[in-house]
Amino acid sequence: MDERGLHRLIGTIIDPERLADDCAVIPCGDRLMVASTDMLHETTDFPAGMTDWQVGWMSTAVTLSDIASMGAAPGQVLLAVGLDRPERLSGIMEGARDCCTVFGAELVGGDLDAHRELTIVSTGLGTVAPEYLVRRRGARPGDVIAVTGLLGEAQAALNGYDRHTKELLEPQPRVREGQVLGRAGVSAMMDISDGLALSLYDLLAVNDCGFAVDTARLPLPAGVPGEEGRELALYGGGDFELLFTAPAGILPVPGVTAHVIGEVIAERTVLVDGKPLERRGYLHEWSG
Ligand SMILES: Nc1ncnc2c1ncn2[C@@H]1O[C@H](COP(=O)(O)OP(=O)(O)OP(=O)(O)O)[C@@H](O)[C@H]1O
Numbered sequence: 001m002d003e004r005g006l007h008r009l010i011g012t013i014i015d016p017e018r019l020a021d022d023c024a025v026i027p028c029g030d031r032l033m034v035a036s037t038d039m040l041h042e043t044t045d046f047p048a049g050m051t052d053w054q055v056g057w058m059s060t061a062v063t064l065s066d067i068a069s070m071g072a073a074p075g076q077v078l079l080a081v082g083l084d085r086p087e088r089l090s091g092i093m094e095g096a097r098d099c100c101t102v103f104g105a106e107l108v109g110g111d112l113d114a115h116r117e118l119t120i121v122s123t124g125l126g127t128v129a130p131e132y133l134v135r136r137r138g139a140r141p142g143d144v145i146a147v148t149g150l151l152g153e154a155q156a157a158l159n160g161y162d163r164h165t166k167e168l169l170e171p172q173p174r175v176r177e178g179q180v181l182g183r184a185g186v187s188a189m190m191d192i193s194d195g196l197a198l199s200l201y202d203l204l205a206v207n208d209c210g211f212a213v214d215t216a217r218l219p220l221p222a223g224v225p226g227e228e229g230r231e232l233a234l235y236g237g238g239d240f241e242l243l244f245t246a247p248a249g250i251l252p253v254p255g256v257t258a259h260v261i262g263e264v265i266a267e268r269t270v271l272v273d274g275k276p277l278e279r280r281g282y283l284h285e286w287s288g
């Protein structure tokens with residue numbers, strides 16, 4: 001059983017529409033509030049050698065990335081810390097605060113307790129004008145598929161390509177880009193926390209169309225030999241670029257670097273170079 005399977009169970013208990021985006025969307029006066037919460041653990045998310053500051057930064061960045069993927073502006077972040085050793089707290093909090101400062105958010109609260117494995121839950125709130133909200137649903141056949149930066153860098157670092165260590169440990173959420181793309185009228189968007197392939201299947205799950213990408217167009221991690229680079233770009237997690245679809249005419253969007261990697265198709269399937277794409281990536285799994 002993996003996390004996507006359990007998501008379907010959650011969808012029998014709360015409105016499954018609520019699971020169809022990176023954030024919950026909540027009416028808030030004449031704007032919309034978006035809200036995301038994400039849990040990270042030492043063993044699955046914080047590679048050896050990471051500083052406490054980087055732990056705080058990453059925990060915050062993943063949540064700001066979900067807010068960005070809705071086209072929203074980040075507002076507040078709360079950080080709940082299940083702390084294994086008390087001396088780690090100040091570095092973690094400073095990293096979280098600095099990430100908030102860089103991306104225009106404010107760290108306003110959280111929670112603290114003792115925990116055997118360092119576990120951090122970051123919760124973020126943002127706002128967006130209703131007309132600029134972007135959802136995972138909304139792709140139309142003929143739209144292009146694009147990403148905001150290079151793919152596979154975080155997993156490249158885990159595979160030993162040290163030049164990508166900073167991208168792995170200090171992910172940069174595309175906060176400005178998300179808002180610019182929302183205003184430009186992109187048709188669907190999400191962030192790529194679990195790898196391109198799983199993200200395309202996430203889009204497939206909520207759209208009435210399909211997605212065809214070309215490996216020749218994938219922006220590969222620098223310094224990685226061809227076949228491995230392609231593998232990392234398709235299936236590696238931890239990148240936090242935005243994946244979006246858009247009517248071809250709106251690209252390029254001024255001020256946003258974007259690489260077109262394929263096209264939205266009418267058939268409900270995910271293709272790479274014309275063949276079905278394997279559905280795998282960074283998935284939490286349970287044995288038995
Ligand atoms: N336990 C849960 N209960 C209710 N809603 C959930 C739960 N887990 C996830 N969701 C909702 O499902 C949607 C997708 O969440 P998911 O965690 O798969 O995406 P993500 O946060 O973008 O990815 P990642 O966690 O890999 O960064 C979100 O709207 C989220 O609020």
Ligand SMILES: Cc1ncc(C[n+]2csc(CCOP(=O)(O)O)c2C)c(N)n1
Pocket residue numbers: 038039040043044045046047062154158168193194237238239282
């Ligand atoms: C050991 C290790 N592997 C991969 C990464 C990259 N990474 C950071 S967060 C994340 C997924 C989103 O989180 P989640 O799906 O758990 O909410 C990934 C894949 C890492 N930091 N450490």
Ligand SMILES: [Mg+2]
Pocket residue numbers: 022065066069190191192193
């Ligand atoms: Mg996301």
Ligand SMILES: [Mg+2]
Pocket residue numbers: 037038039
């Ligand atoms: Mg999540």
Ligand SMILES: [Mg+2]
Pocket residue numbers: 193194282
């Ligand atoms: Mg995930």
